Amino acid sequence: MDGARTGFDHDPIGGAVGEYVAQGSGSGVSVGEAGAAWRDWRILPRTFVDTTTVSLGCTLLGRDHATAFGAAPTTLQRAVHPDGELAVARACAAAGTPLVVSSNAATPFAEIGATGVDWWLQAYVPQDRPLATGLLGRAVEAGARAVVLTADTPVVSTRLLGPSGLVWDVVPPSSVRVNFDPGYDDDAPGAQKATDLGPQDVAWLGDVTGLPVVVKGVLDPDGARRCVEAGAAAVWVSTHGGRQLDRVVPTAHALPEVVAAVAGDVEVYVDGGVRDGIDLLVAWGLGARCVFLGRPVSWALRDGADGVAGWIDALSLQAVEALRLAGCTSPGDAAGLRLRPVR
Numbered sequence: 056m057d058g059a060r061t062g063f064d065h066d067p068i069g070g071a072v073g074e075y076v077a078q079g080s081g082s083g084v085s086v087g088e089a090g091a092a093w094r095d096w097r098i099l100p101r102t103f104v105d106t107t108t109v110s111l112g113c114t115l116l117g118r119d120h121a122t123a124f125g126a127a128p129t130t131l132q133r134a135v136h137p138d139g140e141l142a143v144a145r146a147c148a149a150a151g152t153p154l155v156v157s158s159n160a161a162t163p164f165a166e167i168g169a170t171g172v173d174w175w176l177q178a179y180v181p182q183d184r185p186l187a188t189g190l191l192g193r194a195v196e197a198g199a200r201a202v203v204l205t206a207d208t209p210v211v212s213t214r215l216l217g218p219s220g221l222v223w224d225v226v227p228p229s230s231v232r233v234n235f236d237p238g239y240d241d242d243a244p245g246a247q248k249a250t251d252l253g254p255q256d257v258a259w260l261g262d263v264t265g266l267p268v269v270v271k272g273v274l275d276p277d278g279a280r281r282c283v284e285a286g287a288a289a290v291w292v293s294t295h296g297g298r299q300l301d302r303v304v305p306t307a308h309a310l311p312e313v314v315a316a317v318a319g320d321v322e323v324y325v326d327g328g329v330r331d332g333i334d335l336l337v338a339w340g341l342g343a344r345c346v347f348l349g350r351p352v353s354w355a356l357r358d359g360a361d362g363v364a365g366w367i368d369a370l371s372l373q374a375v376e377a378l379r380l381a382g383c384t385s386p387g388d389a390a391g392l393r394l395r396p397v398r
């Protein structure tokens with residue numbers, strides 16, 4: 056896969072599954088703005104910096120990773136390619152790329168863990184908390200190293216429906232929730248997503264799993280501070296790929312205030328519309344310790360593990376080039392790079 060292909064923002068999957076991956080919510084403002092918002096920033100490259108040796112690595116929650124970008128949790132990976140989550144896990148394991156697995160994955164956590172990948176579980180919290188303990192326990196057993204609590208989904212937003220119709224007519228919901236308790240019923244009392252998520256859930260998830268808790272879906276600096284006070288190990292700036300509340304502030308614009316609010320107390324990650332090496336550079340420059348990508352992984356997965364591996368390689372080459380051109384030797388070194396908004 057050549058470098059230019061990492062920048063594509065069209066749907067190479069096709070049909071209801073491709074439309075599901077690409078879709079946003081509401082009238083599609085947030086999904087449409089996400090990528091352009093990264094390009095709102097202009098860079099002041101540093102001068103006279105020795106960039107002979109450039110590293111893409113980072114330390115996340117105390118563990119080293121070879122790339123300061125990773126795979127965000129996304130559903131329906133098995134609908135994109137039969138190897139689904141396993142293909143993504145194998146490619147991430149080989150590259151040392153962080154992986155976050157959706158709680159709605161279609162592959163048993165044990166199989167994902169057996170690839171040797173360094174992975175985190177993404178979790179939604181149900182109204183009746185104990186209903187989640189089976190899923191959480193299976194993730195811990197399979198070697199998950201952190202729990203990512205998605206905090207932007209008290210209810211699943213109304214999504215834009217593509218011309219091919221509802222994806223669940225093609226992919227039965229039961230096939231994607233293989234790590235839930237047998238017979239888990241989404242419509243059973245208490246199984247709906249919690250509408251009363253609070254700081255106590257950060258503590259609860261930490262107690263149940265013994266793992267660090269990352270809060271995903273934060274845009275507001277005060278909200279970020281509340282996460283820190285609740286004991287979160289990291290805050291993840293995200294609009295859920297423009298799939299939850301539409302017309303929120305793009306992550307590329309929200310990130311600096313969140314970084315300032317947490318004041319180095321916890322790590323800050325970001326996702327949303329990141330497509331190429333310069334987007335990564337800007338995100339690192341604005342203070343993200345790691346940058347996650349969702350749709351690009353699904354698009355690369357169309358060609359299985361090789362597709363994902365090729366995409367990681369291509370994005371890495373772009374990122375190294377961007378770092379060198381900006382006079383930075385690593386993502387951590389890029390933090391604090393001078394950037395100016397153009398509008």
Ligand SMILES: Cc1cc2nc3c(=O)[nH]c(=O)nc-3n(C[C@H](O)[C@H](O)[C@H](O)COP(=O)(O)O)c2cc1C
Nearest residue numbers: 076127128129130157205295296327328348349350
């Ligand atoms: C098809 C699809 C499924 C997703 N599923 C989940 C999920 O299960 N849990 C979650 O927290 N976020 C989910 N997300 C959001 C991603 O984790 C991520 O925030 C978003 O995709 C980043 O934007 P990008 O796709 O522009 O890179 C999903 C996104 C997509 C596109």
